[in-house]
Amino acid sequence: xxxxxxxxxxxxxxxxxxxxxxxxxxxxxxxxxxxxxxxxxxxxxxxxxxxxxxxxxxxxxxxxxxxxxxxxxxxxxxxxxxxxxxxxxxxxxxxxxxxxxxxxxxxxxxxxxxxxxxxxxxxxxxxxxx
Numbered sequence: 688x689x690x691x692x693x694x695x696x697x698x699x700x701x702x703x704x705x706x707x708x709x710x711x712x713x714x715x716x717x718x719x720x721x722x723x724x725x726x727x728x729x730x731x732x733x734x735x736x737x738x739x740x741x742x743x744x745x746x747x748x749x750x751x752x753x754x755x756x757x758x759x760x761x762x763x764x765x766x767x768x769x770x771x772x773x774x775x776x777x778x779x780x781x782x783x784x785x786x787x788x789x790x791x792x793x794x795x796x797x798x799x800x801x802x803x804x805x806x807x808x809x810x811x812x813x814x815x816x817x
Contacts, residue, residue, distance in 0.1 A: 688807055691734065692752030696745055703737040703746045706757040706805050707774035708793055719748060722770035725790040729770070729812035732756055732793070751810050753797065758804045766796045768808055776808060779815070790815040 697719040703709060710727030712718035719730050731750040738745055759775030762768065766778040769792050776793060784790050794809035 688753075689734075689749075689755045690753045691749040692810070693750045694734075694747050695731075695750055696747050697730070699737050699744045699746045701737075702744070703733045704757075704774065705733055705736040706755050707733050707736070708756060708770040708776060709733050709746065709748050709774070710770070710791075719746060721774040722791075723772055723774070725769050725784060725787055725792075727770065727791060728814075729791045729793055731810050731812070732808075749810055753807055754810050755805050756793070756808050758800045758802060758806050761801050762796045762804070762806060763799050764796055768793045768796055776806070788817055790817075 708722040797807040
């Protein structure tokens, strides 16, 4: 069950789907994109996805506490979650990210699920450095 904390509205240049991991856009201040993998610095989660405003696209991002995210594969309670190429949460394993010197993680899964499950997670982004 989600218990969203701080929610911040950001500008975005592309569509962000609901329940996806959102990353900071390094090209512009106060701007985010849907995460495209473990190298993207995580801002939080999208609850409702992006919307077109009068002049620009915007997205509400849940930045702490707990939230709902779409799983991109099998996840067990307690798994560390990272982003796949579509911004879905997948379980981190050292063997799966051998080539990555740095891995951005979202938080810890609060419930188990499989591909397509909207599951609960902590939102406490951290960087794994190898």
